[in-house]
Amino acid sequence: MEFEAVIGLEVHVQLNTDSKIFCSCSTAFGNPPNTNVCPICLGMPGTLPVLNVKAVEYAVKAALALNCRINDISVFARKNYFYPDLPKGYQISQYDKPLATNGYVLIETKGGQKRIRIKRVHVEEDAGKNVHGEGNDPYSYVDLNRAGVPLIEIVTEPDISTPEEARVFLTKLRTIMRYLGVSNADMEKGELRCDANVSIRPKGSNELGVKTEIKNINSFKFVAKALEYEIERQILVIKAGGRIEQETRLWNASLGITETMRKKEMEHDYRYFPDPDLMPLVLKPEMIEKWKKELPELPDKRKARFMEDYGLSSYDSEVLTSEKAIADFFESALKFYNNPTAIANWVTVELMSRLNREGIEIVDAPIEAWQLAKIVKLVEENVITGRVGKELLDIVWKEGGDPEEIVKKRDMIQISDASSLEVVVDEVIKECPAEVEKYLSGKTKVIGYLVGQVMKKTRGRANPQFVTELLEKKLSELKR
Ligand code: ADP
Ligand code: ZN
Ligand code: MG
Numbered sequence: 001m002e003f004e005a006v007i008g009l010e011v012h013v014q015l016n017t018d019s020k021i022f023c024s025c026s027t028a029f030g031n032p033p034n035t036n037v038c039p040i041c042l043g044m045p046g047t048l049p050v051l052n053v054k055a056v057e058y059a060v061k062a063a064l065a066l067n068c069r070i071n072d073i074s075v076f077a078r079k080n081y082f083y084p085d086l087p088k089g090y091q092i093s094q095y096d097k098p099l100a101t102n103g104y105v106l107i108e109t110k111g112g113q114k115r116i117r118i119k120r121v122h123v124e125e126d127a128g129k130n131v132h133g134e135g136n137d138p139y140s141y142v143d144l145n146r147a148g149v150p151l152i153e154i155v156t157e158p159d160i161s162t163p164e165e166a167r168v169f170l171t172k173l174r175t176i177m178r179y180l181g182v183s184n185a186d187m188e189k190g191e192l193r194c195d196a197n198v199s200i201r202p203k204g205s206n207e208l209g210v211k212t213e214i215k216n217i218n219s220f221k222f223v224a225k226a227l228e229y230e231i232e233r234q235i236l237v238i239k240a241g242g243r244i245e246q247e248t249r250l251w252n253a254s255l256g257i258t259e260t261m262r263k264k265e266m267e268h269d270y271r272y273f274p275d276p277d278l279m280p281l282v283l284k285p286e287m288i289e290k291w292k293k294e295l296p297e298l299p300d301k302r303k304a305r306f307m308e309d310y311g312l313s314s315y316d317s318e319v320l321t322s323e324k325a326i327a328d329f330f331e332s333a334l335k336f337y338n339n340p341t342a343i344a345n346w347v348t349v350e351l352m353s354r355l356n357r358e359g360i361e362i363v364d365a366p367i368e369a370w371q372l373a374k375i376v377k378l379v380e381e382n383v384i385t386g387r388v389g390k391e392l393l394d395i396v397w398k399e400g401g402d403p404e405e406i407v408k409k410r411d412m413i414q415i416s417d418a419s420s421l422e423v424v425v426d427e428v429i430k431e432c433p434a435e436v437e438k439y440l441s442g443k444t445k446v447i448g449y450l451v452g453q454v455m456k457k458t459r460g461r462a463n464p465q466f467v468t469e470l471l472e473k474k475l476s477e478l479k480r
Contacts, residue, residue, distance in 0.1 A: 002203040008156050008198075012152070021052050022052070059099055059123045170223055325363050337377040343376055432450060
């Protein structure tokens with residue numbers, strides 16, 4: 001029997017407000033343990049939480065960008081459980097009246113665009129962090145700097161069908177959060193955390209199988225890996241005549257497997273009830289409208305506009321709009337040289353490969369939009385060859401400067417007059433008798449080598465197409 005997977009994700013996104021959600025403590029990352037704390041986030045008796053409006057604004061903007069319906073009344077609830085990193089003995093979250101419901105995210109899959117429905121978005125506080133002593137240190141510690149940092153939890157419907165789709169969905173979510181500026185959503189820093197629910201069923205079936213939940217997936221790379229492993233494991237269990245137990249499993253990155261953590265707790269174990277310390281969150285329609293107006297152009301729309309206005313391919317538009325900063329860079333380069341196809345090409349190929357190579361983001365790149373625009377213009381206007389353009393990009397990358405001046409100073413201008421090129425072509429023909437012989441005997445591919453020799457002699461300043469034509473002409477004259 002063939003099986004298919006059913007996947008639903010529960011994603012926590014850390015909102016990047018300056019202060020925590022129910023007190024004025026800083027949310028700064030990396031401070032000494034237990035320095036960003038106060039009686040409220042330490043859970044002292046007698047303290048009262050006060051809601052941070054900025055956190056609500058960010059949560060509403062995120063939910064709007066996920067096409068959700070914002071509920072005009074939502075209710076904070078206590079989720080009770082006992083764990084050392086939770087000083088109050090409960091987490092303030094939202095339960096049966098969440099901030100927002102019924103949204104969706106569009107993702108690109110092999111089979112085209114797919115809609116992943118969002119079940120709900122709710123607001124909650126983060127817990128602290130347990131730190132276990134290493135080596136001979138027998139103690140465990142708790143750092144409460146993170147306790148009370150605002151989070152949203154985004155829950156999808158089980159609409160995801162493959163591990164790859166799950167990865168694409170999370171990437172899209174990160175893109176949207178970054179466009180909004182509500183979170184950096186960096187998985188490696190814990191700003192985006194994902195629990196993955198997965199079950200299998202006979203291919204084509206409409207029923208849902210028993211699911212397991214995988215926790216501790218802490219990088220984009222592992223999302224697909226953990227799911228692939230778990231799907232395979234479930235298939236083996238079923239094929240061996242067993243059945244899947246509903247449980248929570250932990251992803252073990254060093255072994256590349258999922259392991260039983262606990263049999264799934266039931267919702268009633270948490271004894272949810274409305275938090276009597278907090279009023280229901282009432283959002284006036286004017287407030288929601290105002291925040292809606294403040295939303296930036298989101299990736300789907302921007303992509304459509306790039307295709308429409310600039311005539312770019314779906315693929316290029318997708319790549320360019322995958323990061324807001326890349327899309328911004330592209331559009332500011334256009335202001336200096338309005339040639340969308342050429343600029344898009346240089347950004348997606350030359351610029352992005354350099355960013356990947358150095359592992360940096362575009363805002364930290366040592367090149368500005370006007371510099372790239374000038375380089376592309378020099379190439380497009382045949383002042384320099386494409387190959388010299390790449391070299392020029394490397395020079396600007398390393399040393400900065402005005403590309404036009406560098407070209408003049410370093411004598412990089414394309415050799416365009418035929419007579420001086422002819423001299424070089426003749427030289428190469430004379431110096432490479434074996435290759436010329438090969439060419440004349442019908443192995444015409446060897447011309448690539450000869451062109452390469454001309455390029456070398458001219459330090460890349462010759463137009464390769466022109467050189468090829470010239471070589472072909474000269475060689476055919478030799479034949480006769
Ligand atoms: P629970 O009550 O166990 O928390 P929910 O209905 O709240 O389950 O769903 C939690 C997550 O699990 C959601 O993302 C949902 O899409 C996903 N999910 C629910 N049922 C299944 C299933 N049978 N297989 C895979 N994912 C599922
Ligand atoms: Zn505090
Ligand atoms: Mg649930």
